Amino acid sequence: MSVLEIKNLRAGYGDLVAVSDLSFAVQQGELFALVGANGAGKSTLLKSIVGSMSVKSGTIIFKDDDITTVADYKRIQAGISLVPEGRRLFTSLSVEENLLVGAATGRKGPWNLKSIFELLPIVEKLKDRNAGRLSGGEQQAVAIGRSLMSNPDLILLDEISLGLAPIVVEQIYAALPDIRNEGLSIILVEQDLSRTLKVADKIACLLEGHLVLEGRPSDLTHQQITDAYFGHSIASFGTSSNGANS
Amino acid sequence: MSSNIQILRSPKKAAYGSAGALLLFVALAIAPKILDQSITNEWVKLFYLVTLASMWNLLAGYAGMISVGQQAFIGLGAYGVFVFNDHGFSAYESGIIASIVVGVVAVPISFLAFRLRGGYFAIGTWVIAETLRLIIIRFPSLGSGKGRNIQNYTRDPILRNTYTYWMALGVAIFALSACFILLxxxxxxxxxxxxxxxxxxxxxxxxxxxxxxxxYVIGAMGCAAAGSVICIQSIGVASPNAIFGVSYSAFMIFMVLIGGIGTIEGPVMGALLYFFVDKYFSQSGLWYLVILGVIAIIATLFFPKGIWGEINARWNLSLFPVSYQVKIENNQNDSIHLSKKEK
Structure with missing residues (x-):
C-alpha cells in the first residue's frame, strides 16, 4: 500500500525548474532513500511534499488523498513530518520543550516521550539542557525525536548526516530500522551513498531534477548507482529492467 | 519495573507568584481610599508603562516580532476614546470599546505588516503608525491635528482620579494575566x-x-488600552504627534531590554526603573536622556539579559514560570502514561 505517491511533479523557484516530471511511490513501512548531488532537486522535492513550496504541476497523493494544494500545516497534521536540513532546533527552549513542540499536532500513536527516550537514550540524558548548547549530533538526535513526537505516518529526513562526526551518524542510522519497524515510512535524503545503501529498502537517484534511477539496492550495482549519481551513462538506465526513468 | 513520565509546570512557584500578585492587586486596588491622590495619580503612569512594556515583550520577547510601530495602537486607542465618548459612552466605557475595536483594526493591518520580516517589519510598523497619524489628523471632529479634549467627563476630580487609577490598574493586571495565561x-x-x-x-x-x-492583535489591544488611559488621565490629547510618537516605542524597548526580555517579570522591573528615572530626572533637561543612555549602556555591558534575566540566571528565581519540565519516575506499575497534569 502506497503512503505517498508523486505523479509527474514539476516544481522550482520562479522560472527555474528544480524537479521535472518526477514520479515515484513510497510504500508503508518502507525506507525510501533519495540520493543525488548538490542541486539535484532533493530539497525542492521535500519542500513540495511538506507544502512549504507550491508545485508548478503534477500531483502529490498522501494516504489516498490529493494534498497537492493543501496548506502546509494541514499536511503535518495529516501525518507528514520533516526533519529539516541543519536541524533547526528551538535554541532558547530546553530539549524536553523541543520535544513537546513536536507533539503540537496532537496526533495519537506509538511515539511519546518514553518511547523517544528508549529509542534515543542520549535525548533522555539531555532533556534538561538548552537545545542551543548541544553538539551537532545531539541536536540531530533531538530533531528526529521532535519529529517523531508528531506521530507521523511519513517522516522526511533531510541530510541528517551533514556536518556530523561519523560515530554520531552511525548511532543515528542505527535507530532508523527501529523507526521503520513501527510501521512508519521514511524518505531519507542523503549524499552519503555507502551508508544509505546499507539501510534503504529502495533507492532513487535524482540528477538535475530528473529521476534517473530507482530500485532495490540489492538489484542495483554500485557502478549503476554512482554513474546515476554523477550523471555518467544516463542513457543506459533508461531501458533498465528495474523501472528506472531517463 | 517501568517509568512514569510527567510534564510539570512549576505549579508551586506559579501558585506562590499568583497568590502574591493577587495580594498586591488587592492592596493597589484599595490604595486610592488610603493614600493621597497625588501619589496614586503618579501610579497611573506606572501602570500604563507596565502594560506597554508587557505588550512589547509579548510581541518581541516571545513571538520575535520587533515592532517600532506600537504607537499606532496607542494613538488609535486614545482617539477612539473621543469617538465613542462623542456617541454617548462614558470616557471609561469608550476606552474599553476603543481597545476592542483597535484589536479588530489590527487584523487587516497584520496582513500588511506580516509581508515583511526582521528589520523590514520593524520599519514597516513605524510607517504604518505614521500613516495612521496622517489619516487621523484629517478629521475635524478629532481636532484636525491640534489635539482635543474629552467632552463628556465627570467634573468631580476625586471620582475622576479614582476611576482612572482603577482603569489603569485593571488594564495592567489584565495585560500581565493575559501574557501569563497565554504563555x-x-x-x-x-x-x-x-x-x-x-x-x-x-x-x-x-x-x-x-x-x-x-x-499581534493582543499587543494592539493592550497598547490601545494604555493609549486610552493616557488620554483619560490627561482629559484629552495635546497633539497627535505626541500620542503617535515613536518615543513610545523607544521607551517600550528600553523598559523590556533593561528589565529582561522574554520573561513575565522583566518588563515590570523595567517599567519600575523607567518610572523612577522619569519621576526624578524628567525635569533635568538633557541630563534626563544622558541618564537613560548610561543605564542602557551599563545594562548592555553588565546585564545583557536584563535585571530579571540576571536574577533568574543566578538564583533560578521565577515568580511566573512558563517553562515545561519532564519528570521521570521509576516504579513497579507497568501502565505507562504521559500526562499533562500538574503535580
Missing part, C-alpha cells in the same frame, strides 16, 4: 518555537501566521 498554554510553547525558528515551527504543523496574528 503557560500550549500556545505559548508554539509562540516561542516560532520566535526561535519559523521554518522549523512550520514543519511541525504550527500555524505560524495565525499564532503571530493572535499575538
Amino acid at each position: 503557560r498554554s500550549r500556545f505559548g510553547l508554539a509562540l516561542q518555537s516560532i520566535r526561535d525558528n519559523e521554518v522549523a515551527a512550520n514543519s511541525l504543523g504550527i500555524k505560524v501566521d495565525f499564532t503571530k496574528r493572535v499575538v
Whole structure:
C-alpha cells in the first residue's frame, strides 16, 4: 500500500525548474532513500511534499488523498513530518520543550516521550539542557525525536548526516530500522551513498531534477548507482529492467 | 519495573507568584481610599508603562516580532476614546470599546505588516503608525491635528482620579494575566518555537501566521488600552504627534531590554526603573536622556539579559514560570502514561 505517491511533479523557484516530471511511490513501512548531488532537486522535492513550496504541476497523493494544494500545516497534521536540513532546533527552549513542540499536532500513536527516550537514550540524558548548547549530533538526535513526537505516518529526513562526526551518524542510522519497524515510512535524503545503501529498502537517484534511477539496492550495482549519481551513462538506465526513468 | 513520565509546570512557584500578585492587586486596588491622590495619580503612569512594556515583550520577547510601530495602537486607542465618548459612552466605557475595536483594526493591518520580516517589519510598523497619524489628523471632529479634549467627563476630580487609577490598574493586571495565561498554554510553547525558528515551527504543523496574528492583535489591544488611559488621565490629547510618537516605542524597548526580555517579570522591573528615572530626572533637561543612555549602556555591558534575566540566571528565581519540565519516575506499575497534569 502506497503512503505517498508523486505523479509527474514539476516544481522550482520562479522560472527555474528544480524537479521535472518526477514520479515515484513510497510504500508503508518502507525506507525510501533519495540520493543525488548538490542541486539535484532533493530539497525542492521535500519542500513540495511538506507544502512549504507550491508545485508548478503534477500531483502529490498522501494516504489516498490529493494534498497537492493543501496548506502546509494541514499536511503535518495529516501525518507528514520533516526533519529539516541543519536541524533547526528551538535554541532558547530546553530539549524536553523541543520535544513537546513536536507533539503540537496532537496526533495519537506509538511515539511519546518514553518511547523517544528508549529509542534515543542520549535525548533522555539531555532533556534538561538548552537545545542551543548541544553538539551537532545531539541536536540531530533531538530533531528526529521532535519529529517523531508528531506521530507521523511519513517522516522526511533531510541530510541528517551533514556536518556530523561519523560515530554520531552511525548511532543515528542505527535507530532508523527501529523507526521503520513501527510501521512508519521514511524518505531519507542523503549524499552519503555507502551508508544509505546499507539501510534503504529502495533507492532513487535524482540528477538535475530528473529521476534517473530507482530500485532495490540489492538489484542495483554500485557502478549503476554512482554513474546515476554523477550523471555518467544516463542513457543506459533508461531501458533498465528495474523501472528506472531517463 | 517501568517509568512514569510527567510534564510539570512549576505549579508551586506559579501558585506562590499568583497568590502574591493577587495580594498586591488587592492592596493597589484599595490604595486610592488610603493614600493621597497625588501619589496614586503618579501610579497611573506606572501602570500604563507596565502594560506597554508587557505588550512589547509579548510581541518581541516571545513571538520575535520587533515592532517600532506600537504607537499606532496607542494613538488609535486614545482617539477612539473621543469617538465613542462623542456617541454617548462614558470616557471609561469608550476606552474599553476603543481597545476592542483597535484589536479588530489590527487584523487587516497584520496582513500588511506580516509581508515583511526582521528589520523590514520593524520599519514597516513605524510607517504604518505614521500613516495612521496622517489619516487621523484629517478629521475635524478629532481636532484636525491640534489635539482635543474629552467632552463628556465627570467634573468631580476625586471620582475622576479614582476611576482612572482603577482603569489603569485593571488594564495592567489584565495585560500581565493575559501574557501569563497565554504563555503557560500550549500556545505559548508554539509562540516561542516560532520566535526561535519559523521554518522549523512550520514543519511541525504550527500555524505560524495565525499564532503571530493572535499575538499581534493582543499587543494592539493592550497598547490601545494604555493609549486610552493616557488620554483619560490627561482629559484629552495635546497633539497627535505626541500620542503617535515613536518615543513610545523607544521607551517600550528600553523598559523590556533593561528589565529582561522574554520573561513575565522583566518588563515590570523595567517599567519600575523607567518610572523612577522619569519621576526624578524628567525635569533635568538633557541630563534626563544622558541618564537613560548610561543605564542602557551599563545594562548592555553588565546585564545583557536584563535585571530579571540576571536574577533568574543566578538564583533560578521565577515568580511566573512558563517553562515545561519532564519528570521521570521509576516504579513497579507497568501502565505507562504521559500526562499533562500538574503535580
